[in-house]
Amino acid sequence: MTWLTETIGYVAAALTTASFLPQAILTLRTRDTAALSLTMYSLFTLGVLCWLVYGIFIGNTIIIVANVITFVLAASILAVKIYNCFSKPR
Amino acid sequence: MTWLTETIGYVAAALTTASFLPQAILTLRTRDTAALSLTMYSLFTLGVLCWLVYGIFIGNTIIIVANVITFVLAASILAVKIYNCFSKPR
Numbered sequence: 253m254t255w256l257t258e259t260i261g262y263v264a265a266a267l268t269t270a271s272f273l274p275q276a277i278l279t280l281r282t283r284d285t286a287a288l289s290l291t292m293y294s295l296f297t298l299g300v301l302c303w304l305v306y307g308i309f310i311g312n313t314i315i316i317v318a319n320v321i322t323f324v325l326a327a328s329i330l331a332v333k334i335y336n337c338f339s340k341p342r
Numbered sequence: 343m344t345w346l347t348e349t350i351g352y353v354a355a356a357l358t359t360a361s362f363l364p365q366a367i368l369t370l371r372t373r374d375t376a377a378l379s380l381t382m383y384s385l386f387t388l389g390v391l392c393w394l395v396y397g398i399f400i401g402n403t404i405i406i407v408a409n410v411i412t413f414v415l416a417a418s419i420l421a422v423k424i425y426n427c428f429s430k431p432r
Contacts, residue, residue, distance in 0.1 A: 257399040264396050267389025274381035287377040291364035299357025306354050309347040 262314070269318045272325035285333040293330040300326055352404070359408045362415035375423040383420040390416055 279285060300323045307315030369375060390413045397405030 254399075257396065260392050260399065261396045264389050264392035267385050267392060269389075271382045271385035271389060274385075275379040278379045278382075279377065282377070284377040287369065287372070287374040289365040289368045292361045292368075295357050295361035295364075299354050299361060302350050302354030302357060306347065306351045309350065310343065
């Protein structure tokens with residue numbers, strides 16, 4: 253793997269992981285989840301958990317770190333969405 | 343890599359890719375993007391594009407296919423969000 257390929261991989265991982273931070277901040281601040289899909293966040297959070305298990309199995313630190321962070325952020329958004337679904341009809 | 347590890351990897355890729363389909367359907371149907379973070383979808387779409395380039399560089403079909411699908415879905419959501427941002431204040 254060349255340095256360019258490796259760098260693009262790191263940038264990709266950093267961007268897709270970091271992207272959930274502004275969404276988590278927006279959701280936790282406004283508590284507005286009307287436009288967020290419950291199915292999306294359920295499947296995505298489960299998927300990230302699978303990526304984490306996969307990373308642990310193959311011993312890849314980047315995959316583990318990126319998915320621990322993404323899991324915390326996605327699970328926070330999902331928690332607010334579930335709370336809103338059960339507390340009032342949207 | 344054992345068959346279990348490989349299976350978890352495939353399940354992880356399928357879940358995180360498929361998760362954006364219900365969100366894209368919801369967003370395209372309702373056009374409601376008030377609770378969606380513009381920063382998230384900008385960073386995420388760019389990140390997925392980087393994953394796609396990375397997949398092409400290392401010749402990994404799974405990474406390429408998963409990220410082509412995710413890119414189309416994420417870019418559709420981002421397009422509606424940008425349209426809403428410019429057409430009316432949210």
